Amino acid sequence: MNRGDLIALSPFIMLSITIIVIMLAISLRRSHLLTVILTLSGLALTLASISGALCTVPRDVTLLIRIDNSALFFLGLIVIGTFAIAALSFSYFEGRSGEREEFYLLLLLATLGAMVLTAATHFASLFLGIELLSVSLYALIAYHRHSLRSTEAGVKYLILAAASSAVLLFGMALIYAETGSMTFTHIASRIGVSGTYGLPLTAGLAMVLAGLGFKLAVVPFHLWTPDVYEGAPAPITAFVATISKGAVFAVLLRIFTSIDIHERPALLLIMSVVAMASMFVGNLLALQQNNIKRILAYSSISHLGYLLVTLLASGPLAIAAAAFYLVAYFITTIGAFGVVSMVSGKDRDADRREDYQGLAWRRPWLAAVFCAMLFSLAGIPLTAGFVGKFYVVGAGAESSLWPLVVVLVINSAIGLFYYLRIIAALFERTEGQAAQTAAPVTRLGNAVLACLTILLIWLGVYPGPMIEIINKMTHF
């Protein structure tokens, strides 16, 4: 461990220091504002240290972690995403009673787990990251201890995530037994060499994919999603939908770039079926819902399905498309749940349709942001979602994955229906004021939403610079 290693690891170190400082600060004096200030400045410092780490890449720090451009790209994305979520959480919790400070502690711990995942090259670091992320999330999802739904969601997530971790572990064990190695590159080369491989290895790979698929909430591992999304506090829902999924997707991207999927027809077939099923199931079930958080949950399932298309495409566009889509998805999803948390009242989250009816006339600014986010989810021009979808369809077309691309297009049309329904509700003329749950609108939350909206439109209108960054950063 020399100086270069330390610089490469500085984002992790910086975030860990922040966590310890916050822990000490809470034990000395409980103050919501102070905790948030510490959290945000810690995240800002972490972001700054990422740019410091840029000059040391690529660098293998022990067997477990490899800091390269793409790892730093996803690290940056995760840190910025957490920054936005933490700022929105301040607005969300400010009006509520109870202990609010530990929330940020857990949030940063979960972020640390996600950060480890983006740089993991070894089963040990992969598992460490996943557990750090999951265990923090158990507590975060059930953070409203007195709410029945929140507790239910927490328990559900606990049981299913623990089970999926067990499956993941067992899969790792099988692969280790067959290949004698736990590093990704080594395993990939071993799989690549032997043309046929035995049942234990196949089973092991399938189990690892199942474990990761659970985190991504792709069909058929999606069953926890709607309940957890509904029960968790809105900022945490945003976290589960973006940071947690984004980090696991980064791992998958790393694994899939080291093996040529088109030489593995069985794997290609399985992943294609998973992708198609995720798109269809997500969109069709979203149509049945009236609860806004559940609709967004199902829509996120289908978006992960779209994202999987880029994983299966092998052309030069594919990785850039994945990264761009992920960026757009982060902005959009955090923005959408940001609006949900700002609309939420003191005692419950705003997830019913009635909470949003006529929002455009009551709180036009929030409704405009929500509208922009929903249009981006639907992939309408002027938003980042449009360019993202264009990119994904392009990557699929480049690799001639026509069935997948056609399914994607059909699903975009289905998806429109429920996004439009929410938008129509926003503009409905309500007779008399609906039960108004006025949240304490704080400036911080509004500022974050404003930044996200500007980013959303900027990426939709002038994506050139972002594509440039992505092209530079995502060479594995």
Added chain:
Amino acid sequence: MILLLLIIIPLIGGLAAWLSDGKNNTLPRWIALGTLMLDLVLVLLLWKEHAAAVSLLPDTWLVEIQHAWIPQLGISFHLALDGLSLILVSLTIFLGILSVLCSWTEISERVGSFHLNLLFILAGILGVFLSLDLFLFYFFWELMLVPMYFLINLWGHENRVYASYKFFIFTQAGGLLMLLSILGLYFIHGKSTGFYTFDYPLLLGTAMSPSASLWLMLGFFIAFAVKLPMLPFQPWLPDAHTEAPTAGSVILAGLLLKTGAYGLLRFVLPLFPDAVHMVAPIVMGLAVAGIVYGAVLAFSQTDLKRLVAYTSVSHMGFVLLGIFAGTTVALSGAVILIVAHGVTTGALFMLVGMIQERIHTRDLGSMGGFWTTAPRLSSMGLLFVLASLGLPGTANFIGEFLVLLGAFPVNSTMTVIGALGLVLSAVYSLRIAQRVFHGTTRADIRMPDLSVRETGMMAIMIIAVLWIGLFPQTILDTAKPVLNELECCSNHGEPISAKGGGQ
């Protein structure tokens, strides 16, 4: 630069109208009107500068700008104008001004955001008519849908929510198919030349297998056929037209449908000449079916606005017939009809809007005898009804006549059946005249005559209809160079060459 201004001015005007809302209900209207007048001045400048040149220089774009936009993907901001776009851009601004005028008293709620949406639609449509980069084209194509959705959803009539969904999903689904085709073309061209681009002039004449050409053509074609609309893709149209506010109907019928026709002329015919040749008989059959279907359904409506909506299906059938017949005469007819239908149907929708504003219903059963109480409205209305049935001297006559003349040598059977549509159009048109303007006056209905503003609007429309009907040569000359090239490609099956740079 002037092309960019054409698009940007309505965008800025829309934002200004939106911001000016709240204090004063008329201010946004004046801002919108002023904005479009500014655009009108630009278009008149374009006419003045290029009217003489357009038929002399068939091989160049009159005005062209191109800037890198997303160079990593070969996407550029490429706008260009030729005779065909010039005609359609003028139509857009003309109908834009009239749709601002016709909502002057109809829209009283949230006037600012109404005009924001209205001007954004117009900017999107102008973008569609001017863009030469396929990505940019798709961008504008999708962009014009969103404000139109809001226009129907927020300011429409009783069943507006359903109609706005249907409109959005139909056109969006068509658009997504076009996206697939655009990407397919992009990769086929890129793989064969090693140069990846969305630039239309460079994509012309891309070598591809007949089956690839057919599939790509179908993607574009369905997107445009939904907009046009062609027969199996028309269910969105009656609902959207009926439920939209008057300005929305005018823009839908007058401009949005035309983007479909323009897409066929600009992209489908030149890019896939062989495939077009292959499907032309089928499409002509569907076009003729649309003519008859639209006319028969129009006759059986009791809602006046829905009736006018169905006549659009019938008229656009003629346009489609003309485009796929592919001779210069038929294509000229199609272009004339595009403009003529925009003006006459726009006027009829405005008329329906005025009647609805007065008697608060569109039901034919509760109308009648308007001639005695509102002679100005009725006489002007009669003129547009006659124009719609294709009376010689009016714009539609020239268009329909040229389409039939040009299509006859190509496919006489279809043309004969299509001509039947003219008879049917006389039936439904005269039914409007008889049920609305004649008959007994109902005592319970107060029907004031046209105001000065309304008379002025209708007078402008009448001048336009008669002018095109009596002197169609201006439009024919302007569109001729483009249409000549199109005829070459559709008859000989050879791709047309890329035009050289403009000024």
